[in-house]
Amino acid sequence: MGASTYEYRGLEKEITPPEGRLGVLLPGMGAVSSTLIAGVHLVSAGLAHPLGSVTQMARIRLGKRDNPSYPLIREFVPLADLKDLVFGGWDIFPDNCYQSALTCGVIDKTTLQAVKEDLEAIKPWPAVFDHSFVKKLSGPNVKQAASKMELAEQVMRDIEDFKRRKGLDRLVMCWCGSTEAYQDVNTHPAFQTIESLEDALKENAAVIPPSMIYAYAAISMGIPYANGSPNLSADVPALVALAAQNRVPIAGKDFKTGQTLIKTIIAPGLKARMLGLSGWFSSNILGNRDGEVLDDPQSFRSKEVTKGSVLDSILQGDLYPELYGDFYHKIRIEYYPPRGDAKEGWDNIDIRGWLDQPMQLKIDFLCRDSILAAPVALDVILFLDLARRAGMSGIQEWLSFYFKSPMCRPDLTPVNDLFAQDKKLRNTLRIIRGEEVIDHSGLDYYEDAD
Ligand SMILES: NC(=O)c1ccc[n+]([C@@H]2O[C@H](COP(=O)([O-])OP(=O)(O)OC[C@H]3O[C@@H](n4cnc5c(N)ncnc54)[C@H](O)[C@@H]3O)[C@@H](O)[C@H]2O)c1
Numbered sequence: 001m002g003a004s005t006y007e008y009r010g011l012e013k014e015i016t017p018p019e020g021r022l023g024v025l026l027p028g029m030g031a032v033s034s035t036l037i038a039g040v041h042l043v044s045a046g047l048a049h050p051l052g053s054v055t056q057m058a059r060i061r062l063g064k065r066d067n068p069s070y071p072l073i074r075e076f077v078p079l080a081d082l083k084d085l086v087f088g089g090w091d092i093f094p095d096n097c098y099q100s101a102l103t104c105g106v107i108d109k110t111t112l113q114a115v116k117e118d119l120e121a122i123k124p125w126p127a128v129f130d131h132s133f134v135k136k137l138s139g140p141n142v143k144q145a146a147s148k149m150e151l152a153e154q155v156m157r158d159i160e161d162f163k164r165r166k167g168l169d170r171l172v173m174c175w176c177g178s179t180e181a182y183q184d185v186n187t188h189p190a191f192q193t194i195e196s197l198e199d200a201l202k203e204n205a206a207v208i209p210p211s212m213i214y215a216y217a218a219i220s221m222g223i224p225y226a227n228g229s230p231n232l233s234a235d236v237p238a239l240v241a242l243a244a245q246n247r248v249p250i251a252g253k254d255f256k257t258g259q260t261l262i263k264t265i266i267a268p269g270l271k272a273r274m275l276g277l278s279g280w281f282s283s284n285i286l287g288n289r290d291g292e293v294l295d296d297p298q299s300f301r302s303k304e305v306t307k308g309s310v311l312d313s314i315l316q317g318d319l320y321p322e323l324y325g326d327f328y329h330k331i332r333i334e335y336y337p338p339r340g341d342a343k344e345g346w347d348n349i350d351i352r353g354w355l356d357q358p359m360q361l362k363i364d365f366l367c368r369d370s371i372l373a374a375p376v377a378l379d380v381i382l383f384l385d386l387a388r389r390a391g392m393s394g395i396q397e398w399l400s401f402y403f404k405s406p407m408c409r410p411d412l413t414p415v416n417d418l419f420a421q422d423k424k425l426r427n428t429l430r431i432i433r434g435e436e437v438i439d440h441s442g443l444d445y446y447e448d449a450d
Contacts, residue, residue, distance in 0.1 A: 020169030028177025
């Protein structure tokens with residue numbers, strides 16, 4: 001066995017098999033959720049292929065290149081079967097999942113017919129909602145309570161009822177609700193310890209957003225929690241501590257789907273070739289409800305922050321001042337209703353080569369926002385369930401692959417390079433199954449190792 005694997009010995013996990021039904025709890029039942037749920041039912045019925053999903057489509061190389069094997073990831077690690085997923089969720093609008101899928105308009109009506117009954121049966125529970133965090137929306141399906149702690153307790157009761165009624169064995173929660181207003185407050189005293197957060201919930205502190213109330217409810221109940229939006233949600237010391245205390249895996253923030261996905265594919269290539277960057281202008285038009293919410297400057301600010309830090313951490317301007325010390329990075333998101341979910345993202349990238357000579361790169365990505373997001377949500381849900389059964393807890397940095405602003409230990413720099421994230425994910429799977437890590441050096445094929 002090579003020296004590189006030595007330090008990973010002992011990290012192999014005993015993984016409980018995924019027996020029984022997995023409840024998937026979705027705060028927010030809009031475009032991403034309804035596309036995810038419809039897709040899982042269509043794929044389970046053999047009516048569609050789960051493209052874009054690593055857990056369903058990808059294979060993983062094991063062993064050396066002169067004698068490799070390539071099992072499917074879902075056979076290499078024991079993942080829940082799609083047929084065992086049972087969905088439930090909350091929304092401020094009372095529409096069932098079929099109505100919501102029609103309103104969002106991501107999947108056409110003819111295709112949806114095949115799973116209409118399954119979707120109609122999913123009706124959102126009343127939401128924990130605070131208009132001050134999502135200024136562009138208001139809806140009638142909302143919980144009332146004397147304090148935010150009581151709201152959290154109501155969410156816990158919804159979860160317990162759902163678990164009992166559906167005979168569920170395990171649960172995972174994944175926030176697919178709207179982007180909340182930006183708050184630069186993770187250093188706020190209320191968020192520093194479990195006790196301070198619980199006191200603040202009881203005292204109804206205005207600083208606590210709804211997404212944090214759901215996260216608190218899930219983590220308190222030992223349920224893995226993922227955050228698909230840029231919201232603060234579980235990304236505060238108090239909830240990271242609660243996750244560690246309750247042995248709960250957590251991951252976030254903000255699904256990496258359209259433009260940021262492309263950014264984290266292109267930027268590592270430019271850097272690998274030591275091409276300089278003068279400016280990167282990213283502009284988007286989208287017309288779904290997410291776009292409408294982001295039309296509010298405070299919600300947009302949350303998005304801008306998760307999207308913005310990606311280039312800095314990949315390009316490391318402090319280490320390469322001549323190349324990346326002073327590039328101009330601008331991000332625009334424009335709400336444009338005619339486009340619905342069919343987003344268009346333009347990137348103009350001004351780069352510099354040999355002798356500082358300028359060049360340009362233009363990318364026009366005509367993408368389908370929720371078509372890209374649904375498989376990401378599915379993978380995160382299945383991997384968090386795996387992590388829980390493998391006894392892994394706290395921040396799951398190996399799931400960085402899926403997020404615009406990956407959560408990691410506060411003293412570490414997040415990894416945003418998609419290819420580094422891919423290796424991190426695959427090597428983590430190899431490690432927990434006791435397989436050799438693959439570092440791609442390849443020197444051992446040509447030189448005798450000691
Ligand atoms: N669509 C994508 O490709 C994509 C990519 C990355 C991140 N995201 C993020 O995922 C989230 C969902 O995106 P979407 O496109 O499904 O948006 P959407 O507007 O279609 O759906 C969000 C739903 O959440 C509901 N909601 C808002 N606040 C709520 C609360 N407190 N409790 C329960 N429900 C609540 C809204 O009523 C809405 O139905 C957004 O935060 C978005 O920024 C989406």
